[in-house]
Structure formats: C-alpha cells, structure tokens
Amino acid sequence: MSIPILRVAQLSKSYGAVRAVANVGFELAPGERLAMIGPNGAGKTTCFNMLNGQLAPDSGTVEFAGRDLAGLKPRQVWRLGVGRTFQITATFGSMTVRENVQMALLSHRRRLWSLLSLATRAYPDEADALLERVGILDQAARACAVLAYGDLKRVELAIALANRPRLLLMDEPTAGMAPQERGELMQLTRELARREGIAVLFTEHDMDVVFNHAERILVLNHGELIADGRPEEVRAHPRVREVYLGNLFPNA
Secondary structure, X not given: OOOOOEEEEEEEEEEOOEEEEEEEEXXXXXXXXXXXXXXXXXXXXXXXXXXXXXXXXXXXXXEEOOXXXXXXXXXXXXXXXXXXXXXXXXXXXXXXXXXXXXXXXXXXOOOOOOHHHHHOOOOHHHHHHHHHHOOOHHHOOOEHHHOOHHHHHHXXXXXXXXXXXXXXXXXXXXXXXXXXXXXXXXXXXXXXXXXXXXXXXXXXXXXXXXXXXXXXXXXXXXXEEEEEEOHHHHHHOHHHHHHHHOOOOOOO
16 A cells, blocks of 8 residues: 555544544545545534644644644645645636636745736646646636536636645535536546545545545544445444434445
8 A cells, every 4th residue: 555645643623522523543545535424513624624724633643745734824734735625615706717726826836926916927828737637628718706616616626736736635525516517526536536646535425426436435423433444344334324324325
C-alpha cells in the first residue's frame, strides 16, 4: 500500500458537554477514494472542518504529507495542497466561470492585491485548462449566476483543483444535483483520483453514490468511528446496519 498522504489520530472536538468528534483516527493513501458517512449529527462536518483548518481540534493530530496541520488557517492548508468543495457552492455569481477560476489561481500564487483588476487577464490558459479537465470549458465566458446547479459544482471543482491538490475534501459533492449529474461528477472525481493520484475524502448522504464510488468507507456515529472498511464490509457491518443502513438496505 502507498505511504498515506493523510494521517489522522485521536482527533476530538467538544462543544460544552457534547462530544462532536471523539478520538477519530484513519489514514488515506494517494489516489484512494474514501467516503465518510453517518446519521445526522454524527460529526462528519466537524471532522471535515478540523482537517482543513476551519476548526481547531481539542486534541489529536492531522498530518498531511508528513506535516502537522495543527494551528494552520484554511488558506495555509489550501496552499499546502488540500483542495475543498462545499455542500453549498460558493462562487462569485457576477463573474464569469473563467474569472472565478482565475481568482483561485491568483490566490494560489499569492497575488492577492488588486484581484478584481487582475482576474480578467491573469492565467487565462491555465484557467481554461482546468475548466477543460472538469468538462465545462464551453461555459467559460458565462456568468456563474446563470449556470445550472450541476455546472456550478463543476466550477467549484475546477477552483479546488487550482492549487494542484494532493488531497481533495468534498463535502456533500452531489447535494442538489439530478441523478445523472451525480454520476457524472463522481465519475470525473474517480478519473482524477486514478489518473493524477489525488486522494479524495468525501461526505455524502446518497448511499448509491457512496457504494458506487468509494473504495473505502468510514462510518461515524455520535462522533465516534464505528467502522472503517471496504463497501461490502461496511454494508454488512452489524453496528452500521443498526444505527444507519438498516432501513436503506433491508435485505443486505
């Protein structure tokens, strides 16, 4: 097995008496696709937010490519090579698709001064190459505000790829998408992981997406990791079926 790009150990976060994440640990290898699932309130988003610096853990470690991420801000984590997409897309609606990606490229190169004046002329070829990778180059000159939601998800993925990530964190990547769009986006993600060796960690409520596209699955419940295994192992896991999957796969 490849040397892990991500190592998480004893990760914990509490809010008063509520333990949102309790001693979670796992590893992720380059090119591997790992899903994190669980009931509402299981701790998935809290865990994600600790991985990319939005939240500081109470204890535990997050090691990316041999470097401890503790204390780093999201922008610093991003520049180290950790991309992220969000459940609700976050693009500049009045700017074109190309300009949104150009802004991300400017940020990656630390050219943050006078962003608006630079965005329309900075790195157009690189921006178009990223848009071509995610299959949306034909929409480059359109404003994000007029795009279909599935296309916005592709724009967000192009933005996440602007820092040449070795790890991609995807929070509910197919939320709000039609079934065909979900399959297309996740197939694109699979190809990126396979072809470029990008490790992918994603949360998802659509179990068809999870079991069709994840190589390995983590299951959280009340902040604790209760299973870590291949899809067929997790589907048959008694504890997982009891707390989460029993109603979804009654005959498994």
